[in-house]
Amino acid sequence: xxxxxxxxxxxxxxxxxIAIIGAGMAGILAAIRLKEAGTHELVVFEKADRIGGTxxxxxxxxxxxxxxxxxxxxxxxPNPDWSSFLAPGPEIQRYFEDVVRRYAIAPLxxxxxxxxxxxxxxxxxxWTITDDQGRDDDFxxxxxxxxxxxxxxxxxxxxxxxxxxxxxxxxxxxxxxxLDGRRIAVVGSGSTGVQIVSALAGxxxxxxxxxxxxxxIMPMPNEPYSEAQRAAFRADPGLIDEIRYGEHYTxxxxxxxxxxxxxxxxxxxxxxxxxxDNLERSVRDPQLREALRPNYRAACKRLIxxxxxxxxxxxxxxxxxxxxxECIEPEGVRMKDGSLKExxxxxxxxxxxxxxxxxxxxxxxxxxADLDAQWTPSxxxxxxxxxxxxxxxxxxxxxxxPVGNFSLIDIAERQWAYIEQLLAPLARAECALVELRAxxxxxxxxxxxxxxxxxxxxxxxxxxxxxxxxxxxxxxxTYEAFAEQTAxxxxxxxxxxx
Ligand code: NAP
Numbered sequence: 001x002x003x004x005x006x007x008x009x010x011x012x013x014x015x016x017x018i019a020i021i022g023a024g025m026a027g028i029l030a031a032i033r034l035k036e037a038g039t040h041e042l043v044v045f046e047k048a049d050r051i052g053g054t055x056x057x058x059x060x061x062x063x064x065x066x067x068x069x070x071x072x073x074x075x076x077x078p079n080p081d082w083s084s085f086l087a088p089g090p091e092i093q094r095y096f097e098d099v100v101r102r103y104a105i106a107p108l109x110x111x112x113x114x115x116x117x118x119x120x121x122x123x124x125x126x127w128t129i130t131d132d133q134g135r136d137d138d139f140x141x142x143x144x145x146x147x148x149x150x151x152x153x154x155x156x157x158x159x160x161x162x163x164x165x166x167x168x169x170x171x172x173x174x175x176x177x178x179l180d181g182r183r184i185a186v187v188g189s190g191s192t193g194v195q196i197v198s199a200l201a202g203x204x205x206x207x208x209x210x211x212x213x214x215x216x217i218m219p220m221p222n223e224p225y226s227e228a229q230r231a232a233f234r235a236d237p238g239l240i241d242e243i244r245y246g247e248h249y250t251x252x253x254x255x256x257x258x259x260x261x262x263x264x265x266x267x268x269x270x271x272x273x274x275x276x277d278n279l280e281r282s283v284r285d286p287q288l289r290e291a292l293r294p295n296y297r298a299a300c301k302r303l304i305x306x307x308x309x310x311x312x313x314x315x316x317x318x319x320x321x322x323x324x325x326e327c328i329e330p331e332g333v334r335m336k337d338g339s340l341k342e343x344x345x346x347x348x349x350x351x352x353x354x355x356x357x358x359x360x361x362x363x364x365x366x367x368x369a370d371l372d373a374q375w376t377p378s379x380x381x382x383x384x385x386x387x388x389x390x391x392x393x394x395x396x397x398x399x400x401x402p403v404g405n406f407s408l409i410d411i412a413e414r415q416w417a418y419i420e421q422l423l424a425p426l427a428r429a430e431c432a433l434v435e436l437r438a439x440x441x442x443x444x445x446x447x448x449x450x451x452x453x454x455x456x457x458x459x460x461x462x463x464x465x466x467x468x469x470x471x472x473x474x475x476x477x478t479y480e481a482f483a484e485q486t487a488x489x490x491x492x493x494x495x496x497x498x
Pocket of ligand 1: 065067149155170187190195211350404464
């Protein structure tokens with residue numbers, strides 16, 4: 001199999017009709033790459049009226065990407081103008097909008113077009129995509145770039161509907177609700193809750209951070225870039241490359257993934273020492289310190305990066321409320337210990353249904369194979385990309401890919417380079433269908449599940465990393481292993497049907 005990416009750019013005997021679902025980071029990437037190849041007909045389906053995916057949907061105060069900005073950037077579209085080492089959410093949204101403008105992707109996008117189903121027709125060897133208006137369209141190839149953390153998880157708290165004030169999920173922020181001088185309760189202590197609380201401290205009259213489970217916090221300074229630094233980035237892109245590809249960041253990623261896959265690795269003990277020292281050093285009141293001390297290992301839940309959370313939580317106007325919620329009452333949050341945290345605004349930073357991926361879109365593959373059934377109880381995909389019985393159907397950031405404390409853009413770019421190589425024989429009309437072999441996924445899952453049980457994610461805590469059977473769903477090997485395995489598709493892993 002000729003897998004060189006350049007073959008896609010060569011004059012193709014076959015012009016493929018390709019559907020991309022989602023105009024977030026990954027869908028934009030696929031659209032740019034396919035448009036550059038110039039040989040195929042593309043349609044990008046986007047249910048909203050703007051691009052941006054997670055960066056469009058999350059607009060909460062304090063939203064910041066905790067991956068260094070120069071690493072959370074397309075490799076082909078560096079941005080010398082990031083305002084700080086870690087970029088704020090609105091700036092990332094503007095970056096994607098700017099990239100879409102520069103690469104003239106918008107005309108390819110059908111906005112306001114939610115896809116209801118994708119059905120593969122064995123006879124015609126085409127995918128029929130149906131939108132929520134009932135309109136059908138046929139494609140040779142489907143690229144699902146529907147995101148990971150997309151569907152808000154609403155907590156089943158008794159009385160939630162009775163709350164008298166404003167109440168919304170963190171990913172559905174109501175910017176019409178005044179915050180200054182109000183009493184605000186934030187439920188949830190994941191990355192989102194911690195960022196919101198850090199941003200609202202000092203603004204609210206009273207701020208409650210309600211946490212069922214406290215988190216380990218890794219300090220991560222976030223310095224603004226000066227105009228002189230930005231000018232230097234503009235003049236010398238090598239300086240950007242140093243941040244993105246240099247030893248400091250890549251070494252961090254390497255050490256982190258080694259720690260994740262081997263809970264006894266020295267790298268993991270290093271992380272544990274840092275987060276423990278951070279807690280000891282930063283929280284003065286011994287009672288609060290003990291309340292905020294997690295009873296599980298660092299990085300079992302996604303590690304939280306923050307250099308100001310512990311300071312903010314100790315401000316007089318802020319209260320860390322560690323414990324379970326009994327119910328929501330019209331006046332506020334009733335805790336199991338009987339106390340009532342009175343609030344005007346209730347923010348649910350309660351995370352996402354992380355196992356949905358392409359769903360609720362109904363996907364029917366060869367022989368009417370049902371994606372939902374295949375993914376019950378838990379979803380999987382080879383390298384987070386392909387599935388048996390779903391020919392010419394590819395995912396970006398699908399299940400079992402590396403989601404964690406590093407750049408999902410980098411992961412998507414690697415997956416895209418892999419997909420491009422699988423599209424090449426289709427474009428050369430050497431075959432009509434490319435489909436993952438069932439035994440490839442079976443063998444992959446066997447290895448993956450064995451390795452996943454040994455990762456830090458499986459060391460005894462609950463988190464969105466765990467699938468419905470309690471097995472960590474994230475990539476359980478090193479970052480280098482992912483780079484290696486996605487570098488070149490192995491012909492033996494796939495069926496190529498003429
Ligand atoms: P999350 O990590 O899933 O955290 C959800 C929080 O809500 C947890 O503290 C959970 O408590 C709590 N919760 C859920 N149901 C509850 C209930 N019924 N009662 C009380 N508490 C409840 O969600 P997230 O903070 O939105 O973060 C999700 C992921 O988004 C992150 O892990 C990260 O990958 C990504 N993210 C990234 C950034 C970034 O800077 N790159 C920023 C934000 C988010 P328990 O722990 O007890 O279950």
